[in-house]
Amino acid sequence: MDGVGEFRHKGVILMLVADRVIALGIIALSAYFMWYAIALPIGWNGEAGGPGGGAFPFWLSLVMALCAVGILIRSFREQRLLDPFFDRETMRSVVAVAVALVVTIALISYVGAYVAIVLFLLWYLKIFGQHGWVLTGLLTVATPIFLFFFFEVTLKILLPKGITEPYFIPLYAAFF
Amino acid sequence: MEVLSLLADGFATSLSPLNLMIVLLGVTAGLFIGAMPGLGSVNGVAIVLPLTFIVPPSSAIILLAAIYYGAMYGGAVSSVLLGIPGASTAVATTFDGRPMAQKGEAGLALIAAATASFIGGTVSVVLFTLFAVPLADLALAFGPAEEFALVLLAFTTFVGLGGDDVLKTIIMICLGLVLSTVGLDLISGQPRLIFGDLPGFYAGISFLVLAIGVYGVGEVLHTIETSKSAPQVTPAKLTFSELAAGLKAMNRLWKTMSIGSFLGFFVGMLPAAGATPASLMAYGIARSTSKEPETFGKGNIEGVAAPETANNAASTGSLLPMLTLGIPGSPTTALLLGGMVMWGLMPGPMLFIEQPDFVWGLISSLYTANFAAVAINLALIPLFVWALRMPFTVLCALVLILCIVGGFAPSQKMHDVWLIAAFGFGGYLLRKADYPLAPLVLALVLGPLMEKSFRQTLIAEQGNVFAFVERPLSATFICIALLFFILPLLKHLRKVLRKDVSAPAE
Numbered sequence: 238m239d240g241v242g243e244f245r246h247k248g249v250i251l252m253l254v255a256d257r258v259i260a261l262g263i264i265a266l267s268a269y270f271m272w273y274a275i276a277l278p279i280g281w282n283g284e285a286g287g288p289g290g291g292a293f294p295f296w297l298s299l300v301m302a303l304c305a306v307g308i309l310i311r312s313f314r315e316q317r318l319l320d321p322f323f324d325r326e327t328m329r330s331v332v333a334v335a336v337a338l339v340v341t342i343a344l345i346s347y348v349g350a351y352v353a354i355v356l357f358l359l360w361y362l363k364i365f366g367q368h369g370w371v372l373t374g375l376l377t378v379a380t381p382i383f384l385f386f387f388f389e390v391t392l393k394i395l396l397p398k399g400i401t402e403p404y405f406i407p408l409y410a411a412f413f
Numbered sequence: 414m415e416v417l418s419l420l421a422d423g424f425a426t427s428l429s430p431l432n433l434m435i436v437l438l439g440v441t442a443g444l445f446i447g448a449m450p451g452l453g454s455v456n457g458v459a460i461v462l463p464l465t466f467i468v469p470p471s472s473a474i475i476l477l478a479a480i481y482y483g484a485m486y487g488g489a490v491s492s493v494l495l496g497i498p499g500a501s502t503a504v505a506t507t508f509d510g511r512p513m514a515q516k517g518e519a520g521l522a523l524i525a526a527a528t529a530s531f532i533g534g535t536v537s538v539v540l541f542t543l544f545a546v547p548l549a550d551l552a553l554a555f556g557p558a559e560e561f562a563l564v565l566l567a568f569t570t571f572v573g574l575g576g577d578d579v580l581k582t583i584i585m586i587c588l589g590l591v592l593s594t595v596g597l598d599l600i601s602g603q604p605r606l607i608f609g610d611l612p613g614f615y616a617g618i619s620f621l622v623l624a625i626g627v628y629g630v631g632e633v634l635h636t637i638e639t640s641k642s643a644p645q646v647t648p649a650k651l652t653f654s655e656l657a658a659g660l661k662a663m664n665r666l667w668k669t670m671s672i673g674s675f676l677g678f679f680v681g682m683l684p685a686a687g688a689t690p691a692s693l694m695a696y697g698i699a700r701s702t703s704k705e706p707e708t709f710g711k712g713n714i715e716g717v718a719a720p721e722t723a724n725n726a727a728s729t730g731s732l733l734p735m736l737t738l739g740i741p742g743s744p745t746t747a748l749l750l751g752g753m754v755m756w757g758l759m760p761g762p763m764l765f766i767e768q769p770d771f772v773w774g775l776i777s778s779l780y781t782a783n784f785a786a787v788a789i790n791l792a793l794i795p796l797f798v799w800a801l802r803m804p805f806t807v808l809c810a811l812v813l814i815l816c817i818v819g820g821f822a823p824s825q826k827m828h829d830v831w832l833i834a835a836f837g838f839g840g841y842l843l844r845k846a847d848y849p850l851a852p853l854v855l856a857l858v859l860g861p862l863m864e865k866s867f868r869q870t871l872i873a874e875q876g877n878v879f880a881f882v883e884r885p886l887s888a889t890f891i892c893i894a895l896l897f898f899i900l901p902l903l904k905h906l907r908k909v910l911r912k913d914v915s916a917p918a919e
Contacts, residue, residue, distance in 0.1 A: 255842075256846055297590050305584060327637075331634050388822060
């Protein structure tokens, strides 16, 4: 296990660590599922025949947890797990995109899908992707227009507008 | 021949102007989706599914099947031009496709891939037509016990043949099944697993939410680390003399292409196998039966033809159990199945009786799609060369937007969009840690059927567990399922025994 500390200094997360953390996470998730599943009978319904409503999720979660324990035990025996799972640069990009996505989804409920999507595209194309203004501008303008005509006008599916709702009333009047 | 008249009726449906247009559109979209590195048929179908509300349900399925078909053709394009497989199904195509491109034979390799795909597609569609009715007839005799046994069999193929870590595979199957039980209990109608008392969970977790999450958002996160810069595209010119030379070269490869087609079709039917292993197997066979195996991997046209016939045949093959038995043969067909259920078209033998127009319309559309794909593929090669220059950052941004909006559209609840993000992040991490995603998606789609058939059988038989092995068909399925389940154990045992013999000191 000498290699582990050595790699950790370089900002690399090892497969070994990731494997254990994920196995623990799965055990926790299984426990969470089982805790919800016991609200319904998990045993055998004598007269009705067959298992109760909670049985399927409960016992399957248990199998899941046992397999994860197996992975955990195995991780103490294997050597090949010293491959890197994440290096610093990958992690930075992935986390940046994940955060941007979460912020965008959160914004949709407040400022509406159109503002949120425009902000997301501006960030992704201009800052994250480092593209020129022409490409960024073109896509940031064209995408919301396409979405409006496809979803709202053709499919009659209204996207959330949040506080921008009043600005769309003239558009509704024109297209519906 | 009753089949021929049914098929003729089907063509009346699939050749209607709307459906013909849809096939052309779907194939073209599929070609581009397949050609984009990182995006394969399963990603394409997951992302496009919410957009298909624009057409009637039967046309929507035809559209998705055409995308599936087109993506199989398209996968070869980036394998040859970029050296990166457009989808995992086209991995084997890079082995000889890339060296051909480096020798300046990119055009020839693309012609070979398209022709081979066409042959594989045609043979498998004919096989599909022949097998569909007998298989559906057989399935008519299925009761809940057989249904349960068959679903169990589908899952155990992942354990026995999937080739992934067995423990991780079982975890993913269980996770998918547990997620499928969220919502209202099928038998008692009571709510269960309503996490955090959120009202959004009462409707259950839609397969679409999971699919867009892991195959849309998760795939984008995965692509980010592959490359941030624009890829290097090998230019390909296509002339008529090259086309003639290509067809002449292909004419010598009938044996390879027939093996690839049949192998692909039958391997494709297995849920755990599918197009990727089929294409690798076809490549292996072509190399080992070749008179000059040393030329493989250095740009042998046969090495392009073999995997391309197999992966196209496999995609048709995986449609067969989905349509006739209701058991998908691949993740993409699992999504098609989910879509059909969503639109009230329950796949299985009854579909052949109740909706013959739809079934035969879909089958005949595969013939049309096959012809359309080969023509469009060859005609649009210059456009692919241009489109493949598109930087990943542009593609990813647009895919993420489609995931958000497409995830919102079917249910119109932000709850589902949040779930998509969660599944995307979770799926990305799990995939990175070598957890297979296909069994997860398949389990979520098949979960309700599995639980329902299991509990229905037990209720009907007053709790007699042996009901599953008392009927011959279900007993057979259960036996094969058990065999698949213990297969990895046997393999492990053999390895341990061998180690003991060779290294007794351990």
